[in-house]
Amino acid sequence: MTAPPPPPGEHIPALEVRDLTVRFAGLTALDAVGFTVRPGTVHALIGPNGAGKSTCFNVLSGVYRATEGSVRLGPHELTALPPHRIADLGVGRIFQNLALPPRATVEDSLMLGRHRLTRTGFVAAGLRLPSAAREEARHRARVREIAAFVGLEQQLARPAGSLPYGQQKLAELARALCMEPKLLLLDEPVAGMTADERRRTASVIAGVRDSLGISVLLVEHDMGLVMRLADSVTVLDFGRRIADGAPGDVQNDPAVVRAYLGEESAA
Amino acid sequence: MSEILTRSGLRVGSPAVYGGAAACLVLLVLPFYLDRFWLQAGLFAMAAALGAIGINLLTGATGQLSMGHAFFLAVGAYGYCAFAGDGADGLAGLGLPGWLAAVLAVALSGLAGGVFSPIAGRLRGAYLGIATLALIFIGQHVLFNAHDLTGGFNGRAVPPLSLFGLTFDDTELLVAQVPFGAVEKLWYLGLALLLGGVLFARGVLRGRPGRAMNAIRDHRIAAGVMGIPVARYRAAVFVLSSMYAGLAGVLLALVFQRTVPEYFGMALSLEYLAMIVIGGLGSVAGAVAGGVFVSLLPQLLNRYSDALPLVSAPGTGGIAPGEAARYLYGAAVVAVVLFLPGGLARLAARRPGKPGSGKSPKTPMHTPNTPTTTEPSGEAR
Amino acid sequence: MSTFAEFLINGISLGSIYALIALGFVVIFRATEVVNFAHASLLLAGGYVTAVLHDEIGFWPALLAGIAGAAVVGAAVEFFVMRRHRGADHSVLAIVTIGVDILLATELTRRIGTDILALGDPWGDSVVTVGGVTIAETRIAALLAAGLLITAFLLAFRYTSWGVAMRAAAENQETAALMGIRLGRVSIGAWAVAGGLAAVAALFLTVFPTPGLERTTSLAALKAFPAAILGGLDSTTGALVGGLLVGVTESLATGYQGDLAFLGRGIGDLAPYLVMVAVLLIRPAGLFGTKEPARV
Structure with missing residues (x-):
């Protein structure tokens, strides 16, 4: 690994x-x-x-x-x-019961883990400022690395709810890891x-x-x-x-x- | 940009893109062909769509219920009058240029939302819904009582907007042999504001703030543990939602040319909630679709009341068009949640291309193609 | 001093009516976790039935019919609408009740129109005077009726199997279901009881000194919402205290509005909401509400 x-x-x-x-x-x-x-x-x-x-x-x-x-x-x-x-x-945490929104893609769920490491606010996101796009791209790359680390790189585009239970648990672990x-x-x-x-x-x-x-x-x-x-x-x-x-x-x-x-x- | 397009399911050359472009084109030429009543109805729909986007950010995307949306529409509408009014009618007015007054009115709505943030940040879901009832009653009380500012029961006249030397009033401007009055000019302003409002809200929802908002809605505790300051986010979304409402209020005021207090009652807040449920909770396209549907419905029924069974003009014994519209959208709220979770936006997203992926609906704005009459649909209960 | 006592007693009487409404609202919330925004319309429905029937069948039968009518409307809303949505998000369910409210309110206000309907109560405008304090008989009747109903309700809530089932369901729906509690019955019962209580409240909101039942009666009923939430949405005690607080505040603010003229006309109707905002600023969960420990 x-x-x-x-x-x-x-x-x-x-x-x-x-x-x-x-x-x-x-x-x-x-x-x-x-x-x-x-x-x-x-x-x-x-x-x-x-x-x-x-x-x-x-x-x-x-x-x-x-x-x-x-x-x-x-x-x-x-x-x-x-x-x-x-x-x-x-401090990252995963919950005993799934806490992954079922309809968001795995990638978006993992991006949530990057929240504390990113800065884009309402104005920058709403106006789609270049700084927001750069930050987004940089962190999506890191999310893909972490997904690969836990073995979910093929599932990134799928809604989390469509994955088997075990993979959803893994996705939660990956999301916690995304918090570095x-x-x-x-x-x-x-x-x-x-x-x-x-x-x-x-x-x-x-x-x-x-x-x-x-x-x-x-x-x-x-x-x-x-x-x-x-x-x-x-x-x-x-x-x-x-x-x-x-x-x-x-x-x-x-x-x-x-x-x-x-x-x-x-x- | 291409990445954003791909992710949203739109591809260059896809039917959706052509459809959207065609719809935009139709919207741009409509003032040359439609009469004043239709344009006015379309403008109401645009204002409703803007307001609905705002409350959908709060209720649909963040899970925070608000009954106070009408209050912030009132702040926008009356705020504009107070900033732009010149005091000639005996009411308080700063006499600022129209564009500045509009910007300040939106800012004032945001500020009003911010003042409520100690409650908006700490109460969740339906609890906030009840607490925001207070705003409706405070709003009505102030609108009826603060005569110097609001004109009381009779309301106040709305000064026309001026922008880049162009005044949005009925002084006629001839464009390609078509006389352009207030509604024709405002039509383009409304389109521009709506387009901006849609793009901004989509940017917010697809970016970092949107993910945090959805996380708060889906699992409040997990959101906190993931590092999202839940109370601060709730308060911030409340402010943003209030600003959208304020903008809708300014546009409505400009179209009405008179603001009256009873319009901004509880029924209006309920209408906005109906809009987003019918259109689709949490999606921008849904808010627009629902806003157009709910605001055009009474006007359509009014226009065609002769041809419809059961419906008849007010006072003639049948069901008045306004009531018929309320029956319809009340039933639509119940039915949509029962049979069509996700609303009109989901329905439209299901039709072309791949199913699923309800978070990226791609309906272009519905073309308001058969609007009529000038009567606003909201009234105080 | 005697004016103050009058205001206070009227306020307590009014507050006990709000408490009655708020209690039903809290019962629905505890049984189903749904905030029922259609509650004011339930009340209007009960009052309307009493108003149209009292001429033909007399006041007391009409009142019973009104109570039954509102209970049936409540149960029907549960059975035909809420039950189909069970499992949906609670905010969404609250919006569904808004849809129901729009339907009910439109129908009722269309029927009532601009009329003011009498409910045919036996008290009329008679008053009693005790030690210089003058109180309308309707206010005394309201206080007694509300006190009786609230006591009966609390006893039932504590000691009958229905009450136990309801409290168990409020504690944990899944566990309650596993213990053999029929959630459907608990929830339909809650809606029916809430409707019945609201119908009684409708009577006392429309008798003297109020002119009668009109389309704006639902606005008065709405004050039960601040009552419920400032007490704490999940607390029956809170509903009682909240109701009284709202009633007394409203009565005093209306009574002394001459002195409060700088705040504008109709401050009495606004006062309950201001009190609610003030309480929520200090205690977001209400006076008696539990900050539920999250189960994660």
């Missing part, structure tokens, strides 16, 4: 989550959770359903407000920022994919880390994929952190085994 040339060389900051607590109307979704995503690593966040993984993602991307605690990306505190400011700092993120939040990127698409997505994620040096925070239920890809793992259960460490250590942690088996026997 050939990676696209890396974005302008900026250093990748660490993500530090400290004592993060989120409460909704008395329900504690996250309880003093902490972990660190080291620069350029794949960090997996796992746990049974309802463990608080999606809540955590929503706080990291500014969709939910934290009740207490801090989230720092390098020097920036994220908990007080609105979503678009967090995106501006280089420093940190990528992936919420169940391979859910609903065929085995073949899973392999492709896994190699894209590995490629993102290895050739672009981007940090990845990954929520995923496919444990095989997590163990193969992740450099470190944090396990949540009922909003609490129950384990944290290298994949091999976490796998054998008795608390983790209990959380998963407990859930299965209860189901």
Whole structure:
């Protein structure tokens, strides 16, 4: 897999989550959770359903407000920022459920990812100023590179809704990559994919880390994929952190085994 | 340019391009052949199309409902009168040159939209629709009460526009043996404004702002996470939409030659929403088609009321043409959403060439070929 | 002081009527997530039925017929129009109700024409005076009727299976459907109840001191929109508080418009909208509205 040339060389900051607590109307979704995503690593966040993984993602991307605690990306505190400011700092995210407009072409959807890197406003776009056209052309070229990187270059002109589910998920990943993120939040990127698409997505994620040096925070239920890809793992259960460490250590942690088996026997 | 054309599905030499060119040609020669009533109806249609483009940017492309469009049309119309008026009629007027007054009136509409932006930016969808009801009532209140500025119930006369030494009034100008009065001259102004309005809106929709607007409509939260400042964009689109409405208001005022407050009531706002649903939400061609349809319908019915069953002149017991038109477009709104999502624009886009790709409809402006009478279709409820 | 008390009581009475309308509006919104812009026309329909029937069959049967009529119109709108659109975008659905409103309003205003129709209520223009405060009997009747209906409604909403189904549907449509709740019934029920409440409101919006039912009655009904949204579109409590706030504001602004003359004539009709704008500037979700946590 050939990676696209890396974005302008900026250093990748660490993500530090400290004592993060989120409460909704008395329900504690996250309880003093902490972990660190080291620069350029794949960090997996796992746990049974309802463990608080999606809540955590929503706080990291500014969709939910934290009740207490801090989230720092390098020097920036994220908990007080609105979503678009967090995106501006280089945090890209894909959603668990598809968030791709079905009728727009894949190319236009990916161009949306370039929003924070482009400047064309209403006047320039409306008057079709040359500067707008140049910017558009430059970024479309980059979008095509990224599409090729994830293997969607043949699908660029098609409406996103016409693609098979797995390819739509890949298109979302590509859209997040189009933001040239420093940190990528992936919420169940391979859910609903065929085995073949899973392999492709896994190699894209590995490629993102290895050739672009981007940090990845990954929520995923496919444990095989997590163990193969992740450099470190944090396990949540009922909003609490129950384990944290290298994949091999976490796998054998008795608390983790209990959380998963407990859930299965209860189901 | 060729890339833009290709992407929009138009190709040099394709039937659509020839069709469009032919339509433009027809539009340009119409003043030589049509009488005053038809031209006036056509001008109403152009103004409606401009206003509809504005609200389609807001409601169709960004998913933000507005019931306040009539308010901004009023700001444009009355703003023009106040900037251009010379005070001779006892009403406030700055006596500015007509072209400057028109530009300032559009800017004033944008400013009025901007003043409302703390609400326009933070409320979404139908919530904003209810909040903007306030604008209608504020507008009506001011129009009826601020006599010195608006002339109150009787409204105020609209000073003619002058541009490059040409005055758009009824002093006759002979062009190829055809006398050109106000409507003939305004016809070309209207065409130019509409063409500019269409091109600008298309540029916005196909470029970076348009992608952001659609993203906000389709998935507000994802849009924020992708780095789009949602509130700022909503407010900006509201301002742009208000400016289109202001421009439509200026053109309407010039055609009417008198602005009256009751025209800018709630019914007018509803008409604009009907236009964009019938024409096609989110598309510029749809806004134009819907604007032409809804504004010409009552005039057509009026003209041909003798020949139509059920419809008869007001006061004779049957259904008045204005009412018949409202039945028709009310039903059209319901029916279009039921049977023709995407509106007239989608229908036209489906006919020639490839199906799908509803985002790049290629209907040329519908030729208003059988308009009549001078009566405006909106009235306050 | 007694004038102020009169204005206040009249305002509360008027506000309870707005609350009645707003409640129906909120019920439709909670059950179907649709903002019903045809609500004022539903009200006009109910009032119209009462107005044309009361001479023949007497006031009370005519009122019941009006309530039934508006409920049927509401249910018909749901069944023949909204149901076919289910799944469409909510902004689009709101515009569909605008289409319905254009149809209903055109038909009703055509029938009413320039007439002012009496609804044949038994109170006429009689007043009661207690401790120097003079109140029209119609205002007292309005307050009592609205209070009774709102209480009955809230009890039903809380304790009957219909209320439970409605609240479940508002919480999460898919889950409610999986739990065996018939969304169709919930939604048609909401439209019918909203229509019935609006018909009662139509009566009290057109009795003394208002001359009667006319085409502009729907403008008065529209004030339930600011009432609903300033309370918070998804909150029944909000509808009540919003209704009262709008009613009292309107009554005071109209009562003291002599002192407010610099603001122009008819400031009382505008005041509810100004209050709405002021509230939304501070609380975009309304006083009691929930800022829904996004499910992503």
